[in-house]
Amino acid sequence: MKIHTKAVHAGDRKKAPSQIGVTTPIYTAASFITSSLAEQDRIYGAEEQGFAYQRYANPTNAALEEQMTALEGGHGCLATASGMSALLIALHAALVDRTHSVICSRDIYGATIKLLDGVFEPFNVNVRYVDLTDLNALDASIAAEKPGAILLETISNPTLRVADLEAIAQRCRAVNAALIVDNTFATPLLVRPLELGANIVVHSVTKYLSGHGDVLGGLVIGDQEHHEMVRYLSRIYGPVLGPFESYLAMRGAKTFPLRMERQCRNAQGLAAWLRTQKSISRVHYLDDPEHPDAATIWRLLTNGLYGAMVTFELAGAQKPQIFKLVDSLGLVVNASSLGDVHTMVLYPWISSHREVTPKMKAAMGVTESLLRVSVGIEDLDDIIADFEQALA
Numbered sequence: 033m034k035i036h037t038k039a040v041h042a043g044d045r046k047k048a049p050s051q052i053g054v055t056t057p058i059y060t061a062a063s064f065i066t067s068s069l070a071e072q073d074r075i076y077g078a079e080e081q082g083f084a085y086q087r088y089a090n091p092t093n094a095a096l097e098e099q100m101t102a103l104e105g106g107h108g109c110l111a112t113a114s115g116m117s118a119l120l121i122a123l124h125a126a127l128v129d130r131t132h133s134v135i136c137s138r139d140i141y142g143a144t145i146k147l148l149d150g151v152f153e154p155f156n157v158n159v160r161y162v163d164l165t166d167l168n169a170l171d172a173s174i175a176a177e178k179p180g181a182i183l184l185e186t187i188s189n190p191t192l193r194v195a196d197l198e199a200i201a202q203r204c205r206a207v208n209a210a211l212i213v214d215n216t217f218a219t220p221l222l223v224r225p226l227e228l229g230a231n232i233v234v235h236s237v238t239k240y241l242s243g244h245g246d247v248l249g250g251l252v253i254g255d256q257e258h259h260e261m262v263r264y265l266s267r268i269y270g271p272v273l274g275p276f277e278s279y280l281a282m283r284g285a286k287t288f289p290l291r292m293e294r295q296c297r298n299a300q301g302l303a304a305w306l307r308t309q310k311s312i313s314r315v316h317y318l319d320d321p322e323h324p325d326a327a328t329i330w331r332l333l334t335n336g337l338y339g340a341m342v343t344f345e346l347a348g349a350q351k352p353q354i355f356k357l358v359d360s361l362g363l364v365v366n367a368s369s370l371g372d373v374h375t376m377v378l379y380p381w382i383s384s385h386r387e388v389t390p391k392m393k394a395a396m397g398v399t400e401s402l403l404r405v406s407v408g409i410e411d412l413d414d415i416i417a418d419f420e421q422a423l424a
């Protein structure tokens with residue numbers, strides 16, 4: 033089955049004899065009654081699949097998890113309360129039986145840096161940030177750090193760098209490090225990292241997959257070894273998604289490939305227009321033949337879609353000029369998220385990368401003049417018209 037079909041059908045209408053809802057309902061019950069104590073015993077003993085207690089599993093979450101496993105591949109999925117809790121549990125699961133050392137892409141979401149530096153490092157996990165688009169630099173740090181895990185974003189937030197996933201996966205296999213990939217920006221429509229050798233894929237389901245700006249949630253989709261550890265840890269510390277959010281995420285995800293295709297086309301159109309504007313000094317978008325990672329992008333993104341994020345620099349701008357531009361936008365929403373149906377703008381300097389050190393910001397190219405646009409499904413002409421009037 034192809035991805036559009038899986039998005040619509042996977043997870044719902046299980047064992048449908050007749051008179052069963054076309055969608056999976058919201059199960060709010062905290063616990064589940066079994067036909068006998070012996071059945072409960074089999075469920076707790078994992079001899080039988082079933083539901084006993086909401087922290088362990090819930091039918092609404094199970095439907096979403098099945099849908100997401102179908103979209104990304106892999107052995108199974110855990111739906112979590114946020115993208116950050118998905119990253120936390122993925123890293124924890126990866127490091128359980130390995131060296132407590134992580135190589136993380138230098139180009140990454142600010143809160144992920146905070147998670148590594150503020151939560152893992154104090155527990156004696158060694159964290160090293162490396163430009164993963166430079167395989168020589170990666171080889172040198174693998175030799176020095178002997179990492180237990182390597183973490184990267186398929187398309188990095190916000191500067192849209194793309195590292196060679198397959199080459200990194202090969203290196204991970206050679207040293208028994210787990211490869212964790214945050215696939216939030218790319219989505220499984222563009223890249224499916226598990227098929228390229230990753231062990232765990234993480235999503236903020238808050239973004240493209242749910243797509244309507246009304247859910248906060250995360251996903252951890254793993255190969256067999258890691259999925260079992262993720263579920264084991266989740267049963268203990270329980271960062272699970274609530275059933276209402278699960279329902280909304282699943283509902284949104286049915287149309288995600290459709291929305292994403294249009295968002296990618298709109299983003300390509302907006303990037304092309306921004307490149308013609310004198311006041312814009314640089315446009316970051318993945319269809320650019322001059323992109324520093326162009327060769328990897330052509331190899332990895334094979335369906336002619338280059339993502340729906342566009343990042344640009346307003347020539348010579350500092351905070352006041354950026355504030356003026358953003359405050360002049362009308363249709364485009366100024367809010368801290370991405371992937372919604374509406375076009376959104378975010379200023380990484382004051383938000384997603386605010387607490388990243390100046391040195392790291394400079395290394396990853398997050399400057400005071402950089403704005404990130406998450407392009408929505410509106411008519412492209414209207415999106416461009418809004419930027420045009422705001423830039424005038």
Ligand SMILES: Cc1ncc(COP(=O)(O)O)c(C=O)c1O
Pocket residue numbers: 114115116117141143185189214216217235236237238248249250369
């Ligand atoms: C690439 C990426 N990963 C993870 C997250 C965290 O997701 P959440 O806000 O759902 O915790 C974000 C949030 O913006 C993100 O952009």
